Amino acid sequence: MSIATQVNQSKTQSVPLQSLGVGEMAEVSSVTGSNHEVARLAEMGLRTGMTVSVNRGGITSIVQLLNGSRLCVRTCSQLEILVTPIQ
Amino acid sequence: MSNNLNEDESAEPTAARVAVLGNPNTGKSTLFNALTGIRQQTGNYPGVTVEKRTGLVKIGPTYFELTDLPGTYSLAPRSPDEMLTVNVLLGEHPAEEKPDLILCVVDANNLERNLFLVSQILDLHQPMIIAVNMTDIATRNGIEIELETLQKLLGVPVVGIQAKRRVGFDALKSAMASAVSKSPDIEHDPFSDELKQRIGRLKAACPDDCQLKRFAVTRMLFDTDGFMTDQLKSQVDEKVLATLKTEQEQMQSEGHSIAESESHARYNWITKHLDSFVKRAAPAHQTTLTDRLDAWLTHPFWGLLFAGLTMVILFQLVFWAAEPASNLIDGFNGVLATAVNSFVPEGTLNSLLIDGLINGVGSVLIFLPQILLLFFILAILEDTGYLSRAAFLLDKYLSRIGLSGITLFPLLSSFACAIPGIMATRVIKDRRERLITMLIAPLMSCSARLPVYVLLIAAFVPSKSYLGGLIGLQGLTMFGMYMVGIITAVAVAWLLRKTILKTGTSSFVLELPTYKLPSLRNVWQRMFDGGWAFVRDAGTMIVVVTILVWAAAYFPQNNESLLPPPLKNDAALIAANQTTLDSLDGSETSIDVAQLEEQVSLAQNRLDAYQLEHSYLGRTGKLIEPMVKPLGWDWRIGSAAIASFPAREVIVSTMGVIFGLGADTDEESDSLKSSLASATWEGTDRPLFTLPVALSIMVFFALCAQCVSTLAVIQRETNSYRWPIFTFAYMTILAYVAAFLTFQISDKLL
Secondary structure, three states, X not given: OOHHHHHHHHHHOOEEHHHOOOOOEEEEEEEEEXXXXXXXXXXXXXXXXXXXXXXXXXXXXXXXXXXXXXXXXXXXXXXXXXXXXXX | OEEOOOHHHHHOOEEEEEEEEEXXXXXXXXHXXXXXXOOEEEEEOOOOOOEEEEXXXXXXXXXXXXXXXXXXXXXXXXXXXXXXXXXXXXXXXXXXXXXXXXXXXXXXXXXHHHHHHHHHHHOOOOOEEEEEEOHHHHHHOOEEEOHHHHHHHHOOOEEEOEOOOOEOHHHHHHHHHXXXXXXXXXXXXXXXXXXXXXXXXHHHHOOOOOOOOHXXXXXXXXXXXXXHHHHHHHHOOHHHHHHHHHHHHHHHHOOOOHHHHXXXXXXXXXXXXXXXXXXXXXXXXXXXXXHHHHHHHOOOOHHHHHHHHHHHHHHHXXXXXXXXXXXXXXXHHHHHHHHHHHHOOOOHHHHHHHHHHHHXXXXXXXXXXXXXXXXXXXXXXXXHOHHHHHHHHHHXXXXXXXXXXXXXXXXXXXXXOHHHHHHHHHHOOOHHHHHHHHHHHHHOOOHHHHHHHHHHHHHHOOOOEEOOOOEEHHHHHHHHHHHHHHHHHHHHHHHHHHXXXXXXXXXXXXXXXXXXXXXXXXXXXXXXXXXXXXXXXXXXXXXXXXXXXXHHHHOOOOOHHHOOHHHHHHHHHHHHHHHHHHHOOOOOOOHHHHHHHHHHHHHHHHHHHHHHHHOHHHHHHHHOHHHHHHHOXXXXXXXXXXXXXXXXXXXXXXHHHHOOOOOOOOOOOHHHHHHHHHOEOOOOOOEOOOHHHHHHHHHHHHHOOOXXXXXXXXXXXXXXXXXXXXXXXXXXXXXXXXXXXXXHHXXXXX
């Protein structure tokens, strides 16, 4: 595998939101879960394609959206947020 | 409903009805309070837990009636409480007329998110104005909003205000007066052509006389879990439902998520236009005061330390600071009772007034200082934006036991008293989470259980110590009783989430608003609302039940001719000497007088004990004796437990009466402790009170719902009798089973 391919793959590899550390930025690649939860998050601004930055990481994290909103989010097996870290 | 309107104001015909709407944390309540002042009413919408707040504002010569709807991020309803807002706006709510005007409050610092709700409201195509609040903070953050551009884009009046400082109110009132009955100038159009076609097909499927407008069919198309469709299906025919199903299936087959379609469309529209009316003088990601404060207040160590200190202060204040005021109320009750005694001769009326009514009303008012103080502190914590930070910090730990961070404040308050704790669940926005918290809050060992623990532990738990005196068995037992409640609460919460209150998920989402100074007007209003709601709604039930228990203990009255000979002598002693004692002015100090007083007092105590034994309460105690024997109790303990169902602290004075020491005993009383220690099963030498019996009583008290005030508040907060009945039933069963197991096991082991 070429280095370019490896770099591209690492760029596009999605990770769970809670694995990000403080100060890291990422693009939301998918929000999966019950329709209720996905819609609720989307209404609050956290949806696919959004850029977020992590203010506090971990199981319960604080993410900041581009519009300035800060959300405290705890995901679980029924609600998963995958993000693509932005270098 | 509490009514701060005077007769002239409430009789004045209102010119318009205005629904006030907005995201949480936009200052909507601040604006509502500032506009309406004291001219407010609070009540409940039937069938839901949402409080109804209405108020009047005078604009020129006429009054406008404002209805403060709950803060919401979206008009997509997913519960009956959320459906209320939609029904009110559509004019479908039986208790509300359709509003003539919608006043939407948005936060100038977060227009992008706030405009999502505005976009949904515009679909209603009803008269509307937008109040852009906190413009001063926006300016400080380098954000400038071009209100005229926004107004042209949306087709509705847009007014900039600062609700806390009442800036912009003249312009707002003028806009409200002009906007009534004036629909938006333009048709709001956020959707892609594909979505517009789908909505068009749904509308076409509606017959001409269909009451539903574009708003409702749009909502049904984006209805992710069928709730809205279910609510409206009686108003649409099968053709619409079939078309809806087809459209949704097509969307999914084409790879469009129904859950995100609406958000994508509306936010894309907002983002496309945002730069035309939002100008940023400063970089979008400059460090703000909120960022600087959050660096400390959400820190894993410093933040947790601060949160812990806040909780300790909250607990101490509610537990201790309210005590002088509660004592004052208690003292006033005593003064009132003395006054009644001097005017009303001894007898049934005297006893009803003092032991029934004054005691009943007093038992309501005595909680008021705690409730007011708790609401005051929680309102400050919430208004400043700190409460959500504390919820974040605690969520990490509470999530491991199936609860979320925001539940800790109400549960912590419940250690002082469950009544303010349950009312504090108003900070929990999720309906099911709030209900679960309300149902487990009474399991926190409150201050009223303390007298029982203190009395029984001191009398029956050996005062052994371990680790060089560091840990005492009595202290450990007290700690154990608190842990019984906490562990049971965790288990019950888990069970409720898995069964009747299935949440289906253990995720948690909460907005962290920017920090701001609390609005004292808001804080005051919330404190007043909370206190008044308790006195008005819960107070009625408490007074009624207290009087019923008084009656059960008072009737039937002893018939002196049927008293056993020793008690006839007691009655004669009292009759012969009471008049003499009453005529003394209290300055006599001779031994003869003191001895006479003691003899009369002891005689009265024996008569009271006999009266209680043969009252309806005593008879009920004897009736249930077979049921409480497996717990190690006899009829006396059973009667005391029944008497304490309205208020558990009553048990100590009731046991004082039952065991012939009078009602003035308390948990520190050595004579009561020794009476209990020497009490035996009737007709035997077998001790009644043993360590296993003491443990079973304490476990029963730790888990039983012996507080009608708590049940009354649950009824008030849920607007339903189902949940207090459920609470009473599950806690009584739990307490009985636990007390049974405690006695049976400890009796064999100890």
